[in-house]
Amino acid sequence: MQWIYLGVAGVLEMLWAVSLKFSHGFTRLTPSIITIIGMIASFYMLSLALKSLPLGTAYAIWTGIGTVGTVIFGILFFKESVDLPRLLCIGLIVSGIVGLKLLSPQ
Numbered sequence: 001m002q003w004i005y006l007g008v009a010g011v012l013e014m015l016w017a018v019s020l021k022f023s024h025g026f027t028r029l030t031p032s033i034i035t036i037i038g039m040i041a042s043f044y045m046l047s048l049a050l051k052s053l054p055l056g057t058a059y060a061i062w063t064g065i066g067t068v069g070t071v072i073f074g075i076l077f078f079k080e081s082v083d084l085p086r087l088l089c090i091g092l093i094v095s096g097i098v099g100l101k102l103l104s105p106q
Helices: 002-023 029-049 055-077 084-103
Strands: none
Touching: 002 029, 002 055, 029 055, 055 084
16 A cells, blocks of 8 residues: 555655646746645655655655656656657666665565
8 A cells, every 4th residue: 555655645746846837936826726735745645655665765766756757747748858868867767766666675
């Protein structure tokens, strides 16, 4: 169950990061509210995962999911660059996430 909590926490991190972009420095109400609620929910789900997962593993995976998700969202919706070096770096993050999951004792 802790891995599900961690996955949800990572997706929520992506949600609040993207909504932060839409909030324009907290000047737009709805995206600002989504950002704050997403942050709280993401931290809460991370805290549940941390009850039984190692801190370093959980934190790295949580931020990795958020990072990869926001990069993909940026490419798809904000026309951010898609070049080979960038994709290779994202691939390294994904391989790190998978490696941490596979090597985790839980």
